[in-house]
Amino acid sequence: MDTSRLLRTTGTVIAAAGLLLSGCTSGGSGTPRAAASSGGASEASSAEPTAVPAALRPYYDQKLTWRECGVPGFECTTMKVPLDYENPGAGDIDIAVSRRKATDPAKRLGSLVVNPGGPGGSGIGYLQAYAGIGYPAPVRAAYDMVSFDPRGVDRSSPVECLNGPAMDKYTQVDQTPDTPAEQALLVAAFKEFAAACQTHSQRVLPHVSTVDAARDMDVLRAALGDEKLNYVGASYGTFLGATYADLFPGRTGRLVLDGAMDPSRPAIDLNRDQTEGFETAFRAFAADCAKQTDCPLGKGSPEQIAERLKEFFRKVDAQPVPTTDRSRGALGEALATTGVIAALYDENAWPQLREALGAAINEDDGNGLLALADSYYEREQDGKYANLMSANAAVNCLDQPPAFAGPEAVEKALPSFAKASPVFGPGLAWASLNCAYWPTKASGTAQALHAKGAPPIVVVGTTRDPATPYKWARALAGQLDSGVLLTYDGDGHTAYGRGSDCIDSAINRYLLEGAAPQDGKKC
Incomplete structure (x- = not known):
């Protein structure tokens, strides 16, 4: 029962048992495994990141080459990032990425990167089995739905242990x-x-921290051609998103952190x-x-x-x-x-x-x-x-x-x-x-994240959440300089897309119009 700090959206837990949920279904056994590889037409990055060290410039300037990958409507590619950001010459890691283009190009706002949690949950599995087809239609119309397997996960240089x-x-x-x-x-x-x-x-093993994954997300943002990162992270994905905002507040767009962790604990x-x-x-x-x-x-x-x-x-x-x-x-x-x-x-x-x-x-x-x-x-x-x-x-x-x-x-x-x-x-x-x-010494420590200078960040908490207690959402919203707390009075893990019209409407409006809900709003 090695369940300590395993934080995932609901579907990644139950999907393999064959239960159809109102929220998310993804990521477990039976999720189609897309081949994330090169081939097909290429697209150049149009975003020009600022203050990028010269050694990292080739990663930020890389062109993503997309191809169909076995799941209708989805494309896949591979992005290169440095194994060690402090020593970019030490070699690369391949990061598997997938997307589904906005269904209404005339309304397109950019890319929306999603993460299902874990750490260890497959973003590609989540995207292809749920988010890319199950997110509200207006959101999918306006955004290219994008996800990736973070370094060490599934298709991206996976950590392997026991058979x-x-x-x-x-x-x-x-x-x-x-x-x-x-x-x-x-x-x-x-x-x-x-x-x-x-x-x-x-x-x-020494290079799969949340900070590493957040830095990979900034490379992905640039490679996708987006000036700012728009993101929905669930469960552990809230820690990843908050870490990104703390590292890159000026490149932070519309962030939804659902089922929040408290990074200060x-x-x-x-x-x-x-x-x-x-x-x-x-x-x-x-x-x-x-x-x-x-x-x-x-x-x-x-x-x-x-x-x-x-x-x-x-x-x-x-x-x-x-x-x-x-x-x-x-x-x-x-x-x-x-x-x-x-x-x-x-x-x-x-x-x-x-x-x-x-x-x-x-x-x-x-x-x-x-x-x-x-x-x-x-x-x-x-x-x-x-x-x-x-x-x-x-x-x-x-x-x-x-x-x-x-x-x-x-x-x-x-x-x-x-x-x-x-x-x-x-x-x-x-x-x-x-x-x-563990054979590798910890490189991080508990600390509050403030993301000073970032635009409003929506933090969602469910009052009877089993895996990410509600007090964590209150704490994270309070730590973030621009945190906005949205509360769901209910059961289960995470809230978006799980049956609450109040929650869904507030988040949809934020993603589509940039209008954050009132801080402290309850559903």
Whole structure:
């Protein structure tokens, strides 16, 4: 259950489980894989960035060569960026990019770059499966819809760690260790994962930070011919967008940061805050479940239902639930917990979660929870995994120093995590240990981002968001000199495109007319 600080839009969690959501569907197994390569007609950059160092000028001046890439209506290309911005002569990284041109060229405003979060989520998968066809029609009419796989992700010099069978074992390691022996097994698993990443991805590991990706986005902006970056980032994508605005406020256009992170919070606080977020989301699920005739956790208060879920996890820890998956066998506590967490990203998944829990509790059938866990980890039916978990760890462990130095520090923090969430706290505390054994030292640190001089930036927060707690959106909007807070009083992760006309109308008007909503507007 390596779920610490994995921040994605709803669709990237649930899509692989086959659930159709009202919001986003993208990025998981089954997403068409576009070939991002050269060929076809070329287009020159018309934007002339200022204050670009001479060593970086060739990257900013490059021409993107687009071609059809297997998904109707979409084009793909490859952009070159330096492996190391401080030493551009050290070599290049290829960044895969895709776009769908504005449907009404007469109304075209430029490019709109979108990012689904993660870190580790495929922007190209998200664009081709959802954003490029599912964003509001007026937005798609006015903008070339563009996304890219950030460095280290999927098609862009991906971080590679464990193979499929090894990942199967890794995701099943007990993350609520009850004995020193179980602690040792968990530590060994984290060390094995980190060592595999170092073995297979040594060249890129020091260069996949959020700052690196933000600088890549500025090269992309110039290569697309845009004077300013227009951008919608969801979940972790809000941190990427805020980082861009802080680095390049004069090149910042219309930015929407939906499901915001708080960049000023150190890793331990981010992980504990996220633990509170999942507890909040679970309580909302529990209150709804108690009203349903098919609630497998029975009637009563959210606290009573939480205690029954905890008891289920204890039973699964002692006696895993059978599944029909021959390669993995029974469902243990780690995957069962991940399955529940996956469904908390969107309230439309609650019926599926009730069904999966009911099958596991009443019928000794773990297949439903296993499918949800597989959607979270982006495990395909053939046993292969997307590189989501590898890239996620690589970026998180580079962006900030580790939350914990070792098991002793986790044990000291367990009470505070258990207070944040009696159901998920212990497991998420132990999951936060993963960066302690990372082979590359963190290059970043927690700090407020101000983006001084940038135009209004819309920060969106959902009051019962499980993965990015609402207080993070309030904090980021307050840090940004031009931050505007837009609140959705509701459930699930992120808000844009998930059924609120109030939210969608406010964001659409901002993207199309440049008119930001009133700071503090609530929907």
